[in-house]
Amino acid sequence: MIFNRKNTFLKFPWLKNKNLPMVISADYDGLICASFLNHFLNWELVGFYDLNKIWLSQKAINNKNDLIWVDLNILPQQGKAIGGHIVSIDDNIPKGFESSCNPNILANINAKKFESKFPFSTLIYLLWLHNKQIPKDNLSKFLILHSDATWLKYQNYPENCSNWQNKMSDFKWEQLFKNISSKKFEKDIDQNFYPLLKSLGAISSTSKLTSKNLNIKSRQLQFNPDWDEDIILNLFSLFAENLKWSIPKLPDIVRLIEGSRKKVDLSVIKTIGLNSFIKKNKVFSYAISSPRILNFTTFKLSSFSK
Numbered sequence: 001m002i003f004n005r006k007n008t009f010l011k012f013p014w015l016k017n018k019n020l021p022m023v024i025s026a027d028y029d030g031l032i033c034a035s036f037l038n039h040f041l042n043w044e045l046v047g048f049y050d051l052n053k054i055w056l057s058q059k060a061i062n063n064k065n066d067l068i069w070v071d072l073n074i075l076p077q078q079g080k081a082i083g084g085h086i087v088s089i090d091d092n093i094p095k096g097f098e099s100s101c102n103p104n105i106l107a108n109i110n111a112k113k114f115e116s117k118f119p120f121s122t123l124i125y126l127l128w129l130h131n132k133q134i135p136k137d138n139l140s141k142f143l144i145l146h147s148d149a150t151w152l153k154y155q156n157y158p159e160n161c162s163n164w165q166n167k168m169s170d171f172k173w174e175q176l177f178k179n180i181s182s183k184k185f186e187k188d189i190d191q192n193f194y195p196l197l198k199s200l201g202a203i204s205s206t207s208k209l210t211s212k213n214l215n216i217k218s219r220q221l222q223f224n225p226d227w228d229e230d231i232i233l234n235l236f237s238l239f240a241e242n243l244k245w246s247i248p249k250l251p252d253i254v255r256l257i258e259g260s261r262k263k264v265d266l267s268v269i270k271t272i273g274l275n276s277f278i279k280k281n282k283v284f285s286y287a288i289s290s291p292r293i294l295n296f297t298t299f300k301l302s303s304f305s306k
Contacts, residue, residue, distance in 0.1 A: 001107050003168045005129060012101045014068065014080055015129065018042050021063050025071040025083075026050035028202065028221040029147045031235050033070045033123050039245035040130060043068065046251050048225045051285065051297050052261045055225045057251035071122040073100060074285045075278065084118045084125060084148075085287035086111055089266060089274050107167065111266060114291040119161050121148035128171045136175070140242045142193040144176065149218040151180050151189070152209040183213040190216050197221075200234040225253060259284065259299040266292055 009016055018041050024030030026048040037043040046060035049072055060067060069081035075096035082101045087093070088110040097105060103118040103125055104110075118125070123144065127134070134140050145151040154161050154177055165173045179185050189211075197203050197219060206217040223231055229250065236247045266288070269277045277283070286296035 001167060003103070003106070003128075005131065005170075008101065008106075008129060012080075012099075015082070015101060016041070019044065020068050021046040021059055021066060022068045022070050023047035023049055023054070023056070023060060023072070026055075026223055026225060027071075028235070029121055029123065030071045031232060032143065032147050032239060033126060034248050035236060035239040035243070035245045036123060036126055036132075037070065038248040040132065045248040047253070048251075049285075050222060050224075051295070052259055054257040054259070054299075055251075055253045056255045056257065058254050060251070061255060072285065073097070073102065073287055075283055082122060082126070084120070084122055085289075086114065086117050087286065087288065089270060089288070092274070094275055094278055103164075111288045111291055114288075115157075116160060116163070119150070119153045119157055119164060121150050123147045124150060124176075128168050131171065133172060133175070134243060137242070138188060139193070139196075141176070141180075142189060143239065143242060145180060146193070146197075146218075149207055149209055149220075151185075152207075152211060152218050155181050155212045156209055181212060186211045186214045186216055190214060194219055196238075200238065201228075201231045202235055226256075257299060259297045261295065261297045263289075263293050263295045266294055269294060 014020065020043045022034065022037060022043045022045060024034045024045065034045050038045065044059070046067070047054060047056040049069070065078045067079065069079055071083050072081050073083045073085050073087055074081050075094065077096045077099070080099045084103055086104050086109060087097055087102065090110055090112065091108065093105055109117050124147065134144055194203070202221050203219040204222050205220045207220055210217050232250065239245050240247050281296065282298050283296045284299050286294055288294050
């Protein structure tokens with residue numbers, strides 16, 4: 001399948017609308033997507049979701065049926081989302097995802113084809129979709145490639161990354177990915193970029209993927225909006241200074257909705273069917289995180305009707 005921007009916008013016209021309210025994933029990936037969408041489309045940040053809890057502003061509550069969930073996959077049929085996780089076991093897509101712009105869904109990638117899943121970040125998908133280039137300096141490049149550990153996925157899964165570049169061919173990929181498998185690139189990350197993120201408080205954990213030359217593990221950030229406002233603002237300022245993107249206004253959170261996140265083996269789901277599992281467990285969001293495991297979140301229905 002070859003991706004086409006025009007067809008994507010026809011299927012999801014809201015992707016180019018301006019002034020929409022967005023709820024983002026509570027991590028680095030969500031923040032840099034928020035910066036991009038605020039700058040180019042003037043989308044307003046109205047909440048956060050960390051797959052356990054949802055933080056909402058009054059505007060989010062007032063416009064709950066019009067929210068765009070960014071770097072996320074949610075099931076309610078009124079919810080629109082853009083994200084890149086695998087959500088199907090076979091060729092059947094559960095109801096609720098028709099309004100989700102997800103490259104894996106569009107390319108018919110399911111759990112049986114896990115090695116062929118979209119390897120890049122939601123941010124890079126947005127860059128392709130809106131055909132936006134970034135400054136050529138190294139720090140700007142690092143900021144983009146750090147999202148969802150894209151640089152490590154490029155090193156570890158070169159064939160799949162190449163296949164997806166071919167699927168989305170009308171973009172200057174060579175500029176973005178030039179030399180990122182080199183020892184010099186890794187050295188810059190280890191000695192300059194990661195120390196910078198650490199100084200901003202923007203590192204909370206490491207991932208399992210390691211680099212090819214220096215065995216560097218990717219750093220990650222998951223934040224809590226209740227007490228990490230300084231980290232959020234530090235990153236927004238970093239994006240503004242280097243990528244020249246506008247700084248989103250932080251939402252005034254008025255409601256916290258707590259859910260329950262669990263995981264289940266796909267073999268269990270296959271015995272009863274994915275749709276039946278979703279209905280029985282009242283699943284709000286989920287992702288197939290490996291060929292064997294599905295992570296899902298549930299909320300009390302009353303939490304969203306108040």
